[in-house]
Amino acid sequence: MSVSEVYKSLNEEQRRLLADKHAKLSQPVDDLIAFLKPIAACDKLGDKTRSKFGCGSAVAFLLVIPFAIMWGNGAFPSWLGMILVAAAVITGIMLVRRWSWLNKIDVSNNLRGLVLPVLQLFREDFDRTQPVQLDLDLRPPTDPAKQKSKTDAYASGAYYKIIDTFYVDPWMTGEAMLTDGTRLRWSISDSIRERAKTKKNARGKHKTKTRYAKKTSIDVEVALKAKQYELGEVADAEVIPGEKKNVVRVTRRLKSDTLDPVHPAAFIDLVAGVYRGARPVK
Numbered sequence: 001m002s003v004s005e006v007y008k009s010l011n012e013e014q015r016r017l018l019a020d021k022h023a024k025l026s027q028p029v030d031d032l033i034a035f036l037k038p039i040a041a042c043d044k045l046g047d048k049t050r051s052k053f054g055c056g057s058a059v060a061f062l063l064v065i066p067f068a069i070m071w072g073n074g075a076f077p078s079w080l081g082m083i084l085v086a087a088a089v090i091t092g093i094m095l096v097r098r099w100s101w102l103n104k105i106d107v108s109n110n111l112r113g114l115v116l117p118v119l120q121l122f123r124e125d126f127d128r129t130q131p132v133q134l135d136l137d138l139r140p141p142t143d144p145a146k147q148k149s150k151t152d153a154y155a156s157g158a159y160y161k162i163i164d165t166f167y168v169d170p171w172m173t174g175e176a177m178l179t180d181g182t183r184l185r186w187s188i189s190d191s192i193r194e195r196a197k198t199k200k201n202a203r204g205k206h207k208t209k210t211r212y213a214k215k216t217s218i219d220v221e222v223a224l225k226a227k228q229y230e231l232g233e234v235a236d237a238e239v240i241p242g243e244k245k246n247v248v249r250v251t252r253r254l255k256s257d258t259l260d261p262v263h264p265a266a267f268i269d270l271v272a273g274v275y276r277g278a279r280p281v282k
Helices: 003-009 012-020 029-072 078-104 110-121 264-276
Strands: 022-027 132-137 147-150 154-156 159-177 183-200 206-225 229-231 237-240 245-256 278-280
Touching: 003 029, 012 022, 012 029, 022 029, 029 078, 029 110, 029 132, 110 132, 110 159, 110 264, 183 264, 206 229, 206 264, 229 245, 245 264, 264 278
Parallel strands: none
Antiparallel strands: 022 132, 132 159, 147 159, 154 159, 159 183, 183 206, 206 245, 229 278, 237 245
């Protein structure tokens, strides 16, 4: 199926999420997966085709110049030259419009790289009669609204201009009840440094490279029923004993040099670590 076909199959609420890139959801896990899965499929197809439309539009507009020159030099009959130039311009405009639309419905890869895998892996552990609460911000991690600061240009080594831009992206919070009565809460936030470095090469051309450094913070709170579990040792955790529930808070911080989503295992291991430190009450 094409991107357009998948998009047309979405309901109004799913299309709204693609447009707004933000949603507060409260549904049982099966309904939540069924809601998000087509959106992720549409986004995946969009990612595959967007660059093709972008490159195609650039090629179409570049062809206008040689077509116009050859037309002016009499290489084509007047009518043919006019048709070729017009066709290249119209094709370029159509491809740009398509590329622009795909950009508008593009959402962060965190949806299909982390959100959906976590929901699917926890599907059997979540209480299917209770809603899973999700607050998602699926704008790009380097969206201008997420920018916190930007340095003045500075030089280092061969690079005569370096600019660092910093972003903070608290893109997901969630809450769910597990089948054993445990309450699970979590939040995930990314802090990003975008470094654009410009230098002049031996041929006198100016070249700019952009590099990223990302720090991801995953915070998890697990509230275990006191009558069901005794708490043992949980590494690097804050433990708050209670009459009805024992609350364990754990955090993991990860570093990366790309904007790719962190692996779902990082989240799952945090939750599993709490359970490894708990003993069922006999």
